[in-house]
Amino acid sequence: xKKNILEIFSKxxxxxxxxxxxFSPGRVNLIxxxxxxxxxxxxxxxxxxxxxxxxxxxxxxxxxxxxxxFVDKGVISFNIDNLRNEKEHDWANYPKGVIEILRQNxxxxxxxxxxxxxxNIPNGAGLSSSASLELLMAVMINEIFKFNIDRVxxxxxxxxxxxxxxxxxxxxxxxxxxxxxxxNRAILLDCNTLIYKYSTVDLKDEVIVIANTxxxxxxxxxxxxxxxxxxxKALRELQGELKINSLGELTxxxxxxxxxxxxxxxxxKRAKHAVxxxxxxxxxxxxxxxxxxxxxxxxxxxxxxSLRDDYEVTGKELDTLVELALNHEGTIGSRMTxxxxxxxxxxxxxxxxxxxxINVVGQKYKEIIGYDAxxxxxxxxxxxxxx
Ligand code: GLA
Numbered sequence: 001x002k003k004n005i006l007e008i009f010s011k012x013x014x015x016x017x018x019x020x021x022x023f024s025p026g027r028v029n030l031i032x033x034x035x036x037x038x039x040x041x042x043x044x045x046x047x048x049x050x051x052x053x054x055x056x057x058x059x060x061x062x063x064x065x066x067x068x069x070f071v072d073k074g075v076i077s078f079n080i081d082n083l084r085n086e087k088e089h090d091w092a093n094y095p096k097g098v099i100e101i102l103r104q105n106x107x108x109x110x111x112x113x114x115x116x117x118x119x120n121i122p123n124g125a126g127l128s129s130s131a132s133l134e135l136l137m138a139v140m141i142n143e144i145f146k147f148n149i150d151r152v153x154x155x156x157x158x159x160x161x162x163x164x165x166x167x168x169x170x171x172x173x174x175x176x177x178x179x180x181x182x183x184n185r186a187i188l189l190d191c192n193t194l195i196y197k198y199s200t201v202d203l204k205d206e207v208i209v210i211a212n213t214x215x216x217x218x219x220x221x222x223x224x225x226x227x228x229x230x231x232x233k234a235l236r237e238l239q240g241e242l243k244i245n246s247l248g249e250l251t252x253x254x255x256x257x258x259x260x261x262x263x264x265x266x267x268x269k270r271a272k273h274a275v276x277x278x279x280x281x282x283x284x285x286x287x288x289x290x291x292x293x294x295x296x297x298x299x300x301x302x303x304x305x306s307l308r309d310d311y312e313v314t315g316k317e318l319d320t321l322v323e324l325a326l327n328h329e330g331t332i333g334s335r336m337t338x339x340x341x342x343x344x345x346x347x348x349x350x351x352x353x354x355x356x357x358i359n360v361v362g363q364k365y366k367e368i369i370g371y372d373a374x375x376x377x378x379x380x381x382x383x384x385x386x387x
Pocket of ligand 1: 032173339
């Protein structure tokens with residue numbers, strides 16, 4: 001891939017000397033969905049699919065960017081002192097936003113550069129191609145300008161860019177898992193305190209399978225921000241009597257005792273998901289650490305039911321994939337992953353049944369939904385880095 005990205009660079013800009021190459025992964029969340037912005041825990045990992053990039057500094061203020069995934073957009077060019085979100089700059093707004101946020105925070109990016117990117121994360125699949133691109137830009141800038149910015153700081157800048165420059169009110173999970181990923185390890189992250197620990201995912205007889213519904217979704221036009229608002233309102237209602245800063249601080253019992261404070265059935269369901277999912281995540285990590293993969297799988301299944309019934313962010317495609325998975329003998333656990341409404345499921349599947357799983361679930365999915373799902377056996381890889 002390093003060779004490929006260098007080739008794209010030299011074809012686009014007609015030189016190759018002094019070019020540095022980087023890789024930034026995508027992510028899959030094993031459990032802890034829609035908990036990050038509710039002050040709860042998540043348990044994601046970086047995957048081996050991701051975004052490759054090549055970059056070289058220029059001696060003027062011109063920035064030129066090209067993506068091998070959006071060839072029809074051609075080379076996008078702008079001045080380093082003119083960083084605005086421009087509709088026609090499309091994908092380039094993601095890296096542009098990162099530069100702007102770095103500048104706003106005192107990092108003097110004054111010099112232009114040439115850059116190409118090429119990613120193999122299926123677009124719009126909910127595996128965080130946007131956060132992957134953001135971290136790619138952040139790490140590249142950090143390296144070529146020798147800023148020496150701490151990795152967690154970079155992660156925060158990338159989230160800030162997605163929130164303020166792109167306008168998507170996401171939590172910190174995606175950027176954190178991509179920036180901080182480690183091989184064969186998932187990250188238990190408390191999104192309230194940003195305290196985290198790595199947990200080895202040492203599956204012997206099972207593999208992680210990601211299945212893409214191929215139903216496209218965009219976060220910005222999904223009901224993502226609506227769910228956030230519902231949870232924020234539920235929190236305010238609870239705060240009428242409880243001294244809490246986030247839903248993530250509540251146990252299931254505390255929630256049940258106080259849910260009458262929330263004056264709307266829908267909001268009770270949303271808050272219930274946030275509280276129970278957070279506790280489920282902690283239980284799941286404990287189970288994994290005790291090598292109890294069966295309990296881990298059960299908690300994944302419960303997570304999906306809660307996202308379907310209480311949080312209502314699944315949809316026919318995701319529910320069909322999970323239901324088909326649960327009917328297959330190779331499945332230990334299965335759930336939607338990411339924001340929902342489309343995108344992917346993540347499943348733990350017995351190694352010797354994977355082929356049959358993909359055939360059977362794939363075929364039935366097509367019969368029911370009318371088009372194919374895609375399946376990938378996921379490897380847990382390292383975070384964003386120079387290659
Ligand atoms: C998206 C957001 C994350 C997180 C998930 C849901 O991926 O970017 O911050 O909220 O949805 O868990």
